[in-house]
Amino acid sequence: MACNILRHCKLCNLTARIVNTVASRNLHSSSNEKADIVISGGGMVGTAMACALGHVDDLQDKRIILLESAPEKKNFHLSERYSNRTCAISPATVSLFQSIGAWDEILQMRCQPVKSMQVWESCSDSLITFNDEELMNDLAYIVENDVILEALRQRLSALSDRVEVQYQTAAKSYVIPGSTPGHDGVDQNTWVTIETDKGQSIQTKLMIGADGMNSAVRKAGKFHVFQKDYKQQAVVATLEVSGTSDNSVAWQRFLPTGPIAMLPLSNQYSCLIWTTTPGKAKYLKDLADDSFVDEVNDAFWHERDKNSTVMSLSHKYQEILNFVFTDNQEVRQLPPTVIGVNPGSRASFPLSLVHASNYIKPRVALIGDAAHRLHPLAGQGVNLGFGDVSCLCRTVTEAVLSGSDVGSLYYLTQYETERQRAVIPVVLTIHGLHHLYSTDFSPMVLLRSLGLQSTNSFQFVKNKIIQQASS
Ligand SMILES: Cc1cc2nc3c(=O)[nH]c(=O)nc-3n(C[C@H](O)[C@H](O)[C@H](O)COP(=O)(O)OP(=O)(O)OC[C@H]3O[C@@H](n4cnc5c(N)ncnc54)[C@H](O)[C@@H]3O)c2cc1C
Structure with a gap:
């Protein structure tokens, strides 16, 4: 009262x-x-x-x-060099920042919108793309942690x-x-x-x-607390990219050792988050810059040996989906080529799940x-x-x-x-x-490939996922 x-x-x-x-x-x-x-x-x-x-x-x-x-x-002082610690900020977070006046501060410093996202895997040809074409909304914003904290x-x-x-x-x-x-x-x-x-x-x-x-x-x-050590490390770095005049796509490829993601920072730079084994993380951090760049390009581009049964079943399934959903002709996009890594930007973090x-x-x-x-x-x-x-x-x-x-x-x-x-x-x-x-393991690869292909074909399921990730 x-x-x-x-x-x-x-x-x-x-x-x-x-x-x-x-x-x-x-x-x-x-x-x-x-x-x-x-x-x-x-x-x-x-x-x-x-x-x-x-x-x-x-x-x-x-x-x-x-x-x-x-x-x-x-x-x-906002350094010209991008920090290697970044976050993909959802539209719901943007709303919170707007309500406390921090979003304008971030815009005055810097952030990069993510207009679409492609997720694919190395063990099969299945992929999924996300974009909010209907609403023309950005999916997320990549912002450096320092910029968020300063705002x-x-x-x-x-x-x-x-x-x-x-x-x-x-x-x-x-x-x-x-x-x-x-x-x-x-x-x-x-x-x-x-x-x-x-x-x-x-x-x-x-x-x-x-x-x-x-x-x-x-x-x-x-x-x-429920706690699980994933026994994995996330290797982060700031990458220089070429071959794109509009760097606004978030890329993520699932490798058997863990996902590798490249998120846009500007037309020239992207940030890397590469989840891998502790041994590989150490190897990646110790490599010379040129060799590191080759490893990153290889992880995104290199076609690995694929199980022929999985491939033929998933291709057949894709043909059926394309027949049913005639506007379903998904075109695989290629990520930009990495041409450099900012000196001193490589670091790694142990990954775990902690839930109270x-x-x-x-x-x-x-x-x-x-x-x-x-x-x-x-x-x-x-x-x-x-x-x-x-x-x-x-x-x-x-x-x-x-x-x-x-x-x-x-x-x-x-x-x-x-x-x-x-x-x-x-x-x-x-x-x-x-x-x-x-x-x-082939049955698992088949299962997840069919799942990804199905999800990619049902726009309403994708819209639901976008909605969920935005809220
Ligand atoms: C590689 C990587 C990539 C990530 N990418 C994303 C992403 O794209 N999107 C996303 O949403 N999340 C991402 N995250 C997760 C995100 O970074 C964390 O969720 C976030 O940093 C947690 O913030 P916090 O403020 O809760 O905790 P923290 O950042 O850990 O802050 C805790 C604070 O408490 C202070 N503190 C600790 N103990 C005390 C004490 N006793 N007294 C006073 N102060 C104390 C510390 O100094 C610190 O400032 C990522 C994480 C990693 C590792």
């Missing part, structure tokens, strides 16, 4: 802000502080969370703190009266209700206590864990990689994290508007239910695709 009144009264809002700011300053100087919401982790997801909460007028009397262990990146940080600095950001401050320990040994029941009135490496002790009504795949919040809260069975506990919510870390083959990881941000921001606001506490378990449960309904199917699909394509 109080909150509803506050929402409509500008004078009350102003007074609340002044009181809050004064209180914050006083509290900040002491080592025992109180906050309504603390976000631990200012990566892409945690910073977006801070921006989203800071944008809600109904939360402006709440004290919100963002803790980030890394130093603040002052005077960001979000710029927005956050404009919200300094609503969100306190403490860089170079790591949360060292957390005491979470119900997670202390010997603590039988969960007392909703007990707040989460955070000790930082700066000697502060902060008590908060809602602790948001955005501290990445090795989340300390998740560990302190004793969240049960719960995303919430009393007064705690996990978002982003702290809740779910995926194989990058579908470029969904951070998009799901941004989906968490939109959902949690909405449910926290609803809690406050209904007169409840920001850490209300009832509203946190809504967040968890909604996000698990969205995230778990994606996790299972990506995990399944990884296994389906990690073999050259």
Whole structure:
């Protein structure tokens, strides 16, 4: 009720802000502080969370703190050289960025639209293409992680009266209700206590864990986790390409050792994400530039030995599909030729699946990689994290508007239910695709070839996939 009144009264809002700011300053100087919401982790997801909460007028009397262990990146300079860390950003993420004013900042720096996508495999001739011809929409945008983070940080600095950001401050320990040994029941009135490496002790009504795949919040809260090491590495690099005047296609080819993807950065450059065995990853990183370029072109272009039975069955099936769907004459496009690799841009990352069975506990919510870390083959990881941000921001606001506490378990449960309904199917699909394509066993190759050919022929199925990936 109080909150509803506050929402409509500008004078009350102003007074609340002044009181809050004064209180914050006083509290900040002491080592025992109180906050309504603390976000631990200012990566892409945690910073977006801070921006989203800071944008809600109904939360402006709440004290919100963002803790980030890394130093603040002052005077960001957009290097002419593209970074090797990039993300394919979905239209739903673009909408979130637009709502917090970060999309314009990204457009002012740089990003590249993806207008279509071709996915094919090396063990057969089957392929699938995606484009949103009907709606003429871009499928995704390739944006460097640094650009996303800088855009979000710029927005956050404009919200300094609503969100306190403490860089170079790591949360060292957390005491979470119900997670202390010997603590039988969960007392909703007990707040989460955070000790930082700066000697502060902060008590908060809602602790948001955005501290990445090795989340300390998740560990302190004793969240049960499903974890699988894929025993694969993703090799990334910035590639120079030729043979295209409109570099707007995302290419992905499934090799038996894992998928290789080339995503457009500009007409001249693309980024590489090559999933492979740890041994091959080391070999690729150690190669001379010319040899590395040859390996990449070979991985995209080279025709491998194919099983003749699989090939003949899948060709016959394609003829039937072409007969039934007369406009189904799919033309295979060829990816651009790689002519160079930016010096020093090669790096590799171990890949694993991490999924917390719960995303919430009393007064705690996990978002982003702290809740779910995926194989990058579908470029969904951070998009799901941004989906968490939109959902949690909405449910926290609803809690406050209904007169409840920001850490209300009832509203946190809504967040968890909604996000698990969205995230778990994606996790299972990506995990399944990884296994389906990690073999050259002929019956499996046949199965996936027929599946890919069928999916490619049914436009409504493809539209559904595009819709799903965009949301
Ligand atoms: C090769 C590769 C390619 C990818 N491509 C895509 C893609 O195309 N599309 C996509 O959607 N996703 C992609 N991803 C996934 C994406 O990169 C991650 O999902 C994303 O980076 C997760 O962001 P986050 O903010 O949740 O976590 P992080 O980026 O890990 O951020 C966590 C932050 O918390 C801070 N922190 C940690 N502990 C503490 C503490 N105790 N106190 C304070 N701060 C702390 C850290 O300093 C860090 O800043 C890819 C991943 C890889 C490896």
